[in-house]
Every structure is written in C-alpha cells, then in structure tokens.
Amino acid sequence: MSVLNRRWRVAGMPSERLETSHFELETSDLTEVLDGQVKCRVLWISIDAAQRAWFQGATYRAAIQIGDTMPAFCIGQVVESRCDDFAAGDIVTGHLGWQDYAVVDPHELQRLVPTGTLSSYLSVLGxxxxxxxxxxxxxxxxxxxxxxxxxxxxxxxxxxxxxxxxxxxxxxxxxxxxxxxxxxxxxxxxxxxxxxxxxxxxxxxxxxxxxxxxxxxxxxxxxxxxxxxxxxxxxxxxxxxxxxxxxxxxxxxxxxxxxxxxxxxxxxxxxxxxxxxxYADRWDEGLQAIQGWLQDGSLKVAEDVLEGLEKAPEGLIGVLNGSNVGKRMIHVADPS
Structure with missing residues (x-):
C-alpha cells in the first residue's frame, strides 16, 4: 500500500532574504523501500541558522538545489526496514529532511536509545x-x-x-x-x-x-x-x-x-x-558532563518548539531574524 508523504521542497533560490515563497509543500507517494533501505517517520526536525548557508554553496555538505527536499537533522522512528541494521520501532537520528517520511540507506542513520525526552537529543544532548x-x-x-x-x-x-x-x-x-x-x-x-x-x-x-x-x-x-x-x-x-x-x-x-x-x-x-x-571520539565525555549538570539542576535548557511540519519555513526564517529563545525545532509526530 502506498504512503502519502508531505515534503517541503526548495522552489526557488533566495537572492536576499529567505522567504516562505522559496519553499513549496508537496504531497506525493513515498518512494518504495528497496532491499537494504530503511523507511523512517520523522518525529522532530532541527531548525538551524546554518540551513540558510546551504543555499549559498557547498560547505560541510553539498549545496541546496531547486527541487531538493529541504535538508535537516532529525529524530525519526523506523517504520519499515529491509536491512539487518535496524528494526521497525527503532528511534534513530539522521538527515531526514523537512518531510513526514524518509527512505534512506542505513549508513545515514544512528540508533538512539533515549533515556529522556526526545527533543533534548536535538538540543542539549545533541x-x-x-x-x-x-x-x-x-x-x-x-x-x-x-x-x-x-x-x-x-x-x-x-x-x-x-x-x-x-x-x-x-x-x-x-x-x-x-x-x-x-x-x-x-x-x-x-x-x-x-x-x-x-x-x-x-x-x-x-x-x-x-x-x-x-x-x-x-x-x-x-x-x-x-x-x-x-x-x-x-x-x-x-x-x-x-x-x-x-x-x-x-x-x-x-x-x-x-x-x-x-x-x-x-x-x-x-x-x-x-x-x-x-571531537567525535570524545562525544561520550561531553555528554556525560552535560548529563551531570542536567541532573543536579545547574544547567537549564530552553527549547523553542513549533508544532507541525507546516511551520518549518517560518521556523527557519524566525531563527534568522532572532525570534527564537533557545533551541528551535519542529515537532512533527510522536513515536508509535
């Protein structure tokens, strides 16, 4: 049975300020899951000012092109797996983009075993x-x-x-x-x-x-x-x-x-x-220190959450204008 997927695609390249007209919300059938691939439901989308820089050219990732699904780091849940690395129900992180579902190769994902709220893994624990x-x-x-x-x-x-x-x-x-x-x-x-x-x-x-x-x-x-x-x-x-x-x-x-x-x-x-x-080889060290500060109450976390995939463009534009307080993210869905 086909699954309908909403995705924000890049509709135009900004010459000055980024505007909502540079994005288009498209609904279409989701790509079929092939052998060796994983289908994920997007739960949380990270909104970062650097996403605007991706329009300007290649950085630590490829430049954005017209027609692309707007890229973003996300938390998702595996809903179908045709590989041995992940099973349905797994919580994962990866660059899943501004959309409801993503079909990706397993090497693009990392398994997450959350012990706290999922949103914290896009903010203080991410x-x-x-x-x-x-x-x-x-x-x-x-x-x-x-x-x-x-x-x-x-x-x-x-x-x-x-x-x-x-x-x-x-x-x-x-x-x-x-x-x-x-x-x-x-x-x-x-x-x-x-x-x-x-x-x-x-x-x-x-x-x-x-x-x-x-x-x-x-x-x-x-x-x-x-x-x-x-x-x-x-x-x-x-x-x-x-x-x-x-x-x-x-x-x-x-x-x-x-x-x-x-x-x-x-x-x-x-x-x-x-x-x-x-510092990838020292992430555990950093997370251990941060978790200690969270547990003793000496570190406060501010999360600026917008509800719904529809809010993604205005969420990014707001960050560029300084409207956020703390980490901005989009809540798309809850895990099943």
Missing part, C-alpha cells in the same frame, strides 16, 4: 550541546576567572555556552538582540551581564561590561559584532568561530573582520573555527 561544550572548553580553553563573551547568547548554542562558562567560574557576558532577552539571560540563566547589539552605544556597553577585556569570545554571528568584540580582546584572548548568522541571509555579506590580522598580532589573540565532529 549537536547543540556538544558544540557548546567542546567549542568553549577545548577550542576556547575557558578558565575560571576569565571573561567569556558569547554572541547569539539567547539562541540554542549561546545559551548553553554561557551557562557552561559560569559553571567553570568565568564572568559571562551575553550579546543578544532585545531588552527581553537581556533580562532573560541575566535573571534566568545567571549571566553576569547582557548587551543589546542593536543599542546605538553597543561597543561602549560591551566595553563597560568587560573592563578587563575579553578572554574568550564565542562567536555565533560574525559581522560588525565580531569587529566590536575583537577591538576589546584581552592579551592572549581566544576567539571561537562557531557560526556567522549575520551573514547567511543575504547575497552581499559584510567583508571580513576589520583589523585582522593586525589586532591578532598586537594582542597575541588566536582565532579558530571548528565543527563538533572534530
């Missing part, structure tokens, strides 16, 4: 948590007594970075885009200070919040925010390059950070990019 943990502690080498500044601080990764930095004994300053987010960061998550990048006196406010300079700057946005942070770096400070959200949703991105490499040389600053997969 890519987001591992990115925050290794980016701050291994790339940034954050130490007690240092000043850590994180941009996109009210977002999925930034909100965890700031809290982990506090757990290490650091002074933490968050950069965000509204007074409401500033209050949330300081009153709910325990940041020492929060600065609004939309403030006309942003650079001065950031400087006042970091009187001894910035020891670790965890950058999720790039652009002029990065420029301002670089000008306030402390001697031998470290810049962790995690994302460039300010540059994704445009065809005319701001040119590279001003003063580089001069400012790096004068203050002996290091600047390094990374992917969480760089």
């Amino acid at each position: 890519i987001t948590g591992l990115t925050a943990y290794f980016g701050l502690l291994e790339v940034g080498e954050a130490k007690a007594g240092e000043t850590v500044v994180v941009s996109g601080a009210a977002g999925a990764t930034g909100s965890l970075v700031g809290q982990i930095a506090k757990l290490q004994g650091c002074r933490v300053v968050g950069i965000c885009g509204s007074p409401e987010k500033q209050k949330w960061l300081t009153s709910e998550l325990g940041f020492d200070a929060a600065v609004n990048y939309r403030d006309e006196a942003f650079r001065q406010r950031l400087k006042e919040a970091c009187p001894d300079g910035i020891d670790v700057y965890f950058d999720n946005v790039g652009g002029t925010t990065l420029d301002n942070a670089l000008s306030i770096m402390a001697y031998r400070g470290r810049v962790v390059c995690c994302g460039v959200v300010s540059q994704y949703d445009t065809s005319t991105p701001v040119r590279g950070a001003r003063g580089v490499p001069g400012v790096l040389i004068v203050k002996s600053v290091t600047m390094r990019g990374f992917l969480y997969t760089d």
Whole structure:
C-alpha cells in the first residue's frame, strides 16, 4: 500500500532574504523501500541558522538545489526496514529532511536509545550541546576567572555556552538582540551581564561590561559584532568561530573582520573555527558532563518548539531574524 508523504521542497533560490515563497509543500507517494533501505517517520526536525548557508554553496555538505527536499537533522522512528541494521520501532537520528517520511540507506542513520525526552537529543544532548561544550572548553580553553563573551547568547548554542562558562567560574557576558532577552539571560540563566547589539552605544556597553577585556569570545554571528568584540580582546584572548548568522541571509555579506590580522598580532589573540565532529571520539565525555549538570539542576535548557511540519519555513526564517529563545525545532509526530 502506498504512503502519502508531505515534503517541503526548495522552489526557488533566495537572492536576499529567505522567504516562505522559496519553499513549496508537496504531497506525493513515498518512494518504495528497496532491499537494504530503511523507511523512517520523522518525529522532530532541527531548525538551524546554518540551513540558510546551504543555499549559498557547498560547505560541510553539498549545496541546496531547486527541487531538493529541504535538508535537516532529525529524530525519526523506523517504520519499515529491509536491512539487518535496524528494526521497525527503532528511534534513530539522521538527515531526514523537512518531510513526514524518509527512505534512506542505513549508513545515514544512528540508533538512539533515549533515556529522556526526545527533543533534548536535538538540543542539549545533541549537536547543540556538544558544540557548546567542546567549542568553549577545548577550542576556547575557558578558565575560571576569565571573561567569556558569547554572541547569539539567547539562541540554542549561546545559551548553553554561557551557562557552561559560569559553571567553570568565568564572568559571562551575553550579546543578544532585545531588552527581553537581556533580562532573560541575566535573571534566568545567571549571566553576569547582557548587551543589546542593536543599542546605538553597543561597543561602549560591551566595553563597560568587560573592563578587563575579553578572554574568550564565542562567536555565533560574525559581522560588525565580531569587529566590536575583537577591538576589546584581552592579551592572549581566544576567539571561537562557531557560526556567522549575520551573514547567511543575504547575497552581499559584510567583508571580513576589520583589523585582522593586525589586532591578532598586537594582542597575541588566536582565532579558530571548528565543527563538533572534530571531537567525535570524545562525544561520550561531553555528554556525560552535560548529563551531570542536567541532573543536579545547574544547567537549564530552553527549547523553542513549533508544532507541525507546516511551520518549518517560518521556523527557519524566525531563527534568522532572532525570534527564537533557545533551541528551535519542529515537532512533527510522536513515536508509535
């Protein structure tokens, strides 16, 4: 019996801002499951600003093309398996895309044995948590007594970075885009200070919040925010390059950070990019630490959930506009 599948396909390539018109919701018969393949029901879809960057060209994955099912990392449940690696009912993770069902090869999936809520495996116990943990502690080498500044601080990764930095004994300053987010960061998550990048006196406010300079700057946005942070770096400070959200949703991105490499040389600053997969052999270590903080209540998780596959395009556009607080994801279905 055929199964109808709804999928968001790419209908056009954005020249400037991403809009809902760049996607089309299509309903069609699902591809037949061949020998050696697995059919999954999509349960949760991760919404990440980097998905916009995939329109611009090949990155750590192939560039998006018109007609593609919009790609995304997801949690799913196996509903039919024609291979020995997975059985019906298994919970899995993989790049299943913006759709109800996906037929994939088994090597594209990882089995998940959840002990908590499924959504947490897209946030704190998934890519987001591992990115925050290794980016701050291994790339940034954050130490007690240092000043850590994180941009996109009210977002999925930034909100965890700031809290982990506090757990290490650091002074933490968050950069965000509204007074409401500033209050949330300081009153709910325990940041020492929060600065609004939309403030006309942003650079001065950031400087006042970091009187001894910035020891670790965890950058999720790039652009002029990065420029301002670089000008306030402390001697031998470290810049962790995690994302460039300010540059994704445009065809005319701001040119590279001003003063580089001069400012790096004068203050002996290091600047390094990374992917969480760089630490694949240590994921268990990171997850064990994160689970410990969750169990003792010292780490709070913010999840921004939209209900229904229909919400996927507006969910991504909202992340690019900064409307989310914490990790944004789409709840598509519950496991059977």
